[in-house]
Amino acid sequence: MGESNGEMEIEVLENDIRTLRKLLREKVQQLKTLKKHFQKNCITKLNNDEIARYSRQIILSDIGVQGQLKLKKASVLVVGAGGLGCPSALYLAGAGIGRIGVLDYDEVELTNLHRQLLHTEATIGLTKVDSVQAQLEQLNSQIEIQTHHTQLTSDNAIVILEQYDVIVDRIPIVYRPEYGVRFCGLQKLHPFDAAKGGNIYRLLKGNGLVQNDDDIYAPNEITLEELLDVHTKRYIESLKWSLNVAKIAEIPPLIFVPNCFVQRSYLRPMRYQTAGSILAARAALESGLGWAINLGGGFHHCSADRGGGFCPYADITLTVRMLQGSGKGVERILIVDLDAHQGNGYERDLMDDAGVFIMDMYNYHIYPRDHPAKLAIRRAVELKPHTDDEEYLRKLRKCLQQSLAEFEPNFIIYNAGTDVLKGDPLGLLDITPEGVIERDEIVFRAAMERSIPLVMLLSGGYLRSSARVIANSIINLRDKALLPTVQ
Numbered sequence: 089m090g091e092s093n094g095e096m097e098i099e100v101l102e103n104d105i106r107t108l109r110k111l112l113r114e115k116v117q118q119l120k121t122l123k124k125h126f127q128k129n130c131i132t133k134l135n136n137d138e139i140a141r142y143s144r145q146i147i148l149s150d151i152g153v154q155g156q157l158k159l160k161k162a163s164v165l166v167v168g169a170g171g172l173g174c175p176s177a178l179y180l181a182g183a184g185i186g187r188i189g190v191l192d193y194d195e196v197e198l199t200n201l202h203r204q205l206l207h208t209e210a211t212i213g214l215t216k217v218d219s220v221q222a223q224l225e226q227l228n229s230q231i232e233i234q235t236h237h238t239q240l241t242s243d244n245a246i247v248i249l250e251q252y253d254v255i256v257d258r259i260p261i262v263y264r265p266e267y268g269v270r271f272c273g274l275q276k277l278h279p280f281d282a283a284k285g286g287n288i289y290r291l292l293k294g295n296g297l298v299q300n301d302d303d304i305y306a307p308n309e310i311t312l313e314e315l316l317d318v319h320t321k322r323y324i325e326s327l328k329w330s331l332n333v334a335k336i337a338e339i340p341p342l343i344f345v346p347n348c349f350v351q352r353s354y355l356r357p358m359r360y361q362t363a364g365s366i367l368a369a370r371a372a373l374e375s376g377l378g379w380a381i382n383l384g385g386g387f388h389h390c391s392a393d394r395g396g397g398f399c400p401y402a403d404i405t406l407t408v409r410m411l412q413g414s415g416k417g418v419e420r421i422l423i424v425d426l427d428a429h430q431g432n433g434y435e436r437d438l439m440d441d442a443g444v445f446i447m448d449m450y451n452y453h454i455y456p457r458d459h460p461a462k463l464a465i466r467r468a469v470e471l472k473p474h475t476d477d478e479e480y481l482r483k484l485r486k487c488l489q490q491s492l493a494e495f496e497p498n499f500i501i502y503n504a505g506t507d508v509l510k511g512d513p514l515g516l517l518d519i520t521p522e523g524v525i526e527r528d529e530i531v532f533r534a535a536m537e538r539s540i541p542l543v544m545l546l547s548g549g550y551l552r553s554s555a556r557v558i559a560n561s562i563i564n565l566r567d568k569a570l571l572p573t574v575q
């Protein structure tokens with residue numbers, strides 16, 4: 089009897105606390121509105137409270153009063169109030185960013201509390217944005233917190249994003265499990281690591297660079313309509329015939345496989361990866377971090393009306409067209425193609441585009457030897473088979489330097505094929521894993537030093553060891569502070 093009375097009492101108290109908390113939130117909101125009305129928030133100088141609060145960072149010579157005022161005038165949108173968004177928002181509020189937006193569509197659950205450090209037992213059941221707002225207001229009442237309880241979609245993105253100076257988002261790595269090509273073993277007939285993206289992703293997770301699946305970007309499948317922005321209808325129709333796809337995928341027995349199966353196990357993963365390249369470029373451009381990596385894509389042998397060399401969709405041309413139409417002033421795009429093969433697909437598409445500068449380093453003895461497409465290359469480095477690290481890296485440094493100086497790009501698409509690795513049956517070059525890691529570092533450093541946004545696509549690389557080399561290279565970039573994040 090006593091026990092059940094106790095339980096009832098607990099329930100009554102818990103209900104009371106919930107009601108009081110709700111009331112408290114309403115009062116805080118009222119007070120905020122009143123304060124806003126009566127004390128016009130002055131952003132041209134710091135008030136006494138702010139001078140005291142930020143004194144430890146104002147005395148730093150790099151910040152000073154002017155720097156602190158800049159922070160006060162700045163606005164930052166934090167996309168996602170989860171494991172990455174919470175600590176970001178916390179530090180931004182602490183540092184005195186004048187206006188912080190928080191965007192999330194989810195509600196707080198008990199399972200969130202172990203790592204999404206702004207949510208508490210008291211906010212379980214509330215929307216995450218309200219939970220974050222309540223915590224940040226307790227930390228810093230001098231700043232403004234704006235909430236967006238919604239999911240970011242192509243319909244609302246522009247309206248929301250344009251209200252902010254900087255967008256703090258997920259880690260700009262793009263991947264989803266649907267990237268994996270599966271042919272029930274048929275993929276083994278092509279010397280191709282069909283699970284490359286997934287293997288890299290697992291290694292990055294093992295290393296702690298990515299902690300949760302919602303820390304990264306996952307693309308939707310590209311639609312037919314989007315493909316037709318670049319591709320001809322005739323070409324897309326031709327993919328309905330397994331014979332044509334077998335030629336592109338270089339797996340002859342595919343001829344005997346029904347097209348619906350070919351669509352599901354090969355073309356669909358490639359459509360995800362294609363969308364991933366476009367999404368990654370968008371993230372590099374809009375996140376404010378200046379870089380993004382798609383753990384796939386780089387189908388540089390495909391053009392608007394022709395596939396080949398395992399490349400069924402022209403993701404590079406599609407990415408260029410997205411960037412040019414983005415309205416973000418991307419007028420000069422540099423393509424740095426370091427796959428072992430010549431990038432003849434986009435070269436054919438972008439032949440007459442003065443806004444694109446193509447730098448292509450490739451083994452000239454191997455596929456595709458596309459002479460007409462070569463006319464599009466503004467800076468070509470033709471490598472002999474079995475070129476080693478020393479010669480390769482020396483030529484890369486020189487050529488990249490010249491291309492950047494001549495063209496002054498404001499965006500870089502880096503096609504980072506790893507078929508340059510020694511022992512690759514198709515690339516026939518002799519670059520060591522250390523050479524590949526240094527190569528990626530040279531490209532990222534060149535972009536970062538000049539503040540040019542860069543998107544990296546994986547392209548070819550058919551050795552099983554490729555995934556490990558790429559993961560090690562991405563970790564090296566992180567260790568060298570070339571992959572800024574907000575963590």
Ligand SMILES: [Zn+2]
Nearest residue numbers: 427428429548
């Ligand atoms: Zn290649």
